[in-house]
Amino acid sequence: xxxxxxxxxxxxxxxxxxxxxxxxxxxxxxxxxxxxxxxxxxxxxxxxxxxxxxxxxxxxxxxxxxxxxxxxxxxxxxxxxxxxxxxxxxxxxxxxxxxxxxxxxxxxxxxxxxxxxxxxxxxxxxxxxxxxxxxxxxxxxxxxxxxxxxxxxxxxxxxxxxxxxxxxxxxxxxxxxxxxxxxxxxxxxxxxxxxxxxxxxxxxxxxxxxxxxxxxxxxxxxxxxxxxxxxxxxxxxxxxxxxxxxxxxxxxxxxxxxxxxxxxxxxxxxxxxxxxxxxxxxxxxxxxxxxxxxxxxxxxxxxxxxxxxxxxxxxxxxxxxxxxxxxxxxxxxxxxxxxxxxxxxxxxxxxxxxxxxxxxxxxxxxxxxxxxxxxxxxxxxxxxxxxxxxxxxxxxxxxxxxxxxxxxxxxxxxxxxxxxxxxxxxxxxxxxxxxxxxxxxxxxxxxxxxxxxxxxxxxxxxxxxxxxxxxxxxxxxxxxxxxxxxxxxxxxxxxxxx
Numbered sequence: 001x002x003x004x005x006x007x008x009x010x011x012x013x014x015x016x017x018x019x020x021x022x023x024x025x026x027x028x029x030x031x032x033x034x035x036x037x038x039x040x041x042x043x044x045x046x047x048x049x050x051x052x053x054x055x056x057x058x059x060x061x062x063x064x065x066x067x068x069x070x071x072x073x074x075x076x077x078x079x080x081x082x083x084x085x086x087x088x089x090x091x092x093x094x095x096x097x098x099x100x101x102x103x104x105x106x107x108x109x110x111x112x113x114x115x116x117x118x119x120x121x122x123x124x125x126x127x128x129x130x131x132x133x134x135x136x137x138x139x140x141x142x143x144x145x146x147x148x149x150x151x152x153x154x155x156x157x158x159x160x161x162x163x164x165x166x167x168x169x170x171x172x173x174x175x176x177x178x179x180x181x182x183x184x185x186x187x188x189x190x191x192x193x194x195x196x197x198x199x200x201x202x203x204x205x206x207x208x209x210x211x212x213x214x215x216x217x218x219x220x221x222x223x224x225x226x227x228x229x230x231x232x233x234x235x236x237x238x239x240x241x242x243x244x245x246x247x248x249x250x251x252x253x254x255x256x257x258x259x260x261x262x263x264x265x266x267x268x269x270x271x272x273x274x275x276x277x278x279x280x281x282x283x284x285x286x287x288x289x290x291x292x293x294x295x296x297x298x299x300x301x302x303x304x305x306x307x308x309x310x311x312x313x314x315x316x317x318x319x320x321x322x323x324x325x326x327x328x329x330x331x332x333x334x335x336x337x338x339x340x341x342x343x344x345x346x347x348x349x350x351x352x353x354x355x356x357x358x359x360x361x362x363x364x365x366x367x368x369x370x371x372x373x374x375x376x377x378x379x380x381x382x383x384x385x386x387x388x389x390x391x392x393x394x395x396x397x398x399x400x401x402x403x404x405x406x407x408x409x410x411x412x413x414x415x416x417x418x419x420x421x422x423x424x425x426x427x428x429x430x431x432x433x434x435x436x437x438x439x440x441x442x443x444x445x446x447x448x449x450x451x452x453x454x455x456x457x458x459x460x461x462x463x464x465x466x467x468x469x470x471x472x473x474x475x476x477x478x479x480x481x482x483x484x485x486x487x488x489x490x491x492x493x494x495x496x497x498x
Contacts (some may be wrong), residue, residue, distance in 0.1 A: 111358025167207035177486035225251035248277030286340030301354035348393025
């Protein structure tokens with residue numbers, strides 16, 4: 001990629017971030033050195049230290065101006081996001097065997113300009129960061145023209161392991177600094193609090209304030225969101241955050257809630273999320289984390305036991321897959337992807353985006369002249385330019401094979417060809433199949449069924465909130481810098497993340 005990607009001197013071509021110190025904004029250093037220490041002796045003690053951290057952040061954000069980007073995320077985020085949850089041992093026995101770099105390169109070549117990931121997805125952040133900066137991309141005649149501002153990176157924080165969560169300001173600062181390193185970037189377009197239903201509303205509020213403090217102080221985070229599964233919880237938290245802070249979250253990501261099986265995001269969430277001022281609502285996992293597939297739920301290193309769907313729902317979805325194959329000579333996943341992408345483009349439009357479409361991204365990059373100053377960054381970049389058109393619902397789609405990427409892109413392109421007679425015929429076929437599956441196979445028991453999240457008896461095993469001495473040393477060992485200095489060093493142009 002172009003040398004403009006260098007992190008030696010932080011520049012964000014979308015919108016130049018003012019020098020915060022020069023404007024008189026002074027978020028206390030203690031924001032990132034909170035009382036949420038690693039030696040909390042009990043959950044009660046941990047809660048008290050978390051409250052202390054909240055107080056620090058509240059003082060900082062109450063007295064200083066915001067550095068929130070002036071351009072709404074809904075004006076620039078691409079409507080199709082590449083999800084990397086599949087680059088994870090939970091979904092695949094060996095993510096590295098998927099040839100992920102080749103998949104990411106192909107996605108870029110086909111015009112994908114947004115990537116969703118998480119530290120919780122095992123090696124996914126490192127795989128994505130390596131792929132984006134690999135010679136397969138940087139030495140490509142066309143892709144080498146890409147600037148960092150041409151694509152979006154969305155990641156998450158707060159979920160450490162399956163049953164370990166830490167939304168303290170200290171841990172969030174650590175997680176953001178680590179993600180910057182793993183993804184080889186000097187800023188993150190979006191950071192979500194990951195799976196917010198597993199912690200208290202107070203902890204979510206603390207986490208949002210911590211991310212916004214990082215945004216306001218350093219510019220390392222551009223937009224802040226929440227993600228999770230239960231639609232009612234996402235709605236309640238979005239409403240609470242707006243009420244308590246006077247600022248709405250930029251984006252909410254819901255997964256497995258707009259699928260062939262479950263459409264609760266439309267029936268129970270959109271109106272409330274829009275009312276809470278949420279800028280973008282992204283629909284992730286249109287296959288229900290693999291539930292709506294011919295072969296059933298994914299089998300990773302845990303043999304599929306991690307999937308929360310009850311056995312009865314799994315059997316019903318397999319029955320649906322057999323019916324689709326028998327009666328229509330189709331695969332359920334093809335039907336499910338088409339239904340979710342096409343349906344959400346319109347159903348999610350009011351909370352969608354106007355960002356670059358794949359075809360536009362390809363054409364813009366191919367026509368770019370490296371010697372043309374207009375293409376050296378700023379608002380001239382394809383990803384940064386708001387478009388005068390209606391918003392489109394944002395979908396997050398993960399793939400494990402090049403063939404799956406090809407299929408997804410073909411579906412997305414076909415759906416956008418609204419005047420195509422064949423596209424309209426296909427839409428009618430899919431709607432007919434989905435209606436039959438919901439009414440006659442899933443029935444009342446499983447149509448729009450949502451499993452419990454968290455499950456019965458869940459307890460957060462993270463007892464010592466904050467960053468332990470061992471974690472601090474591990475960061476130093478891996479990256480050669482203390483995590484608390486990471487954000488400041490990058491902003492001041494004294495540290496190269498490559």
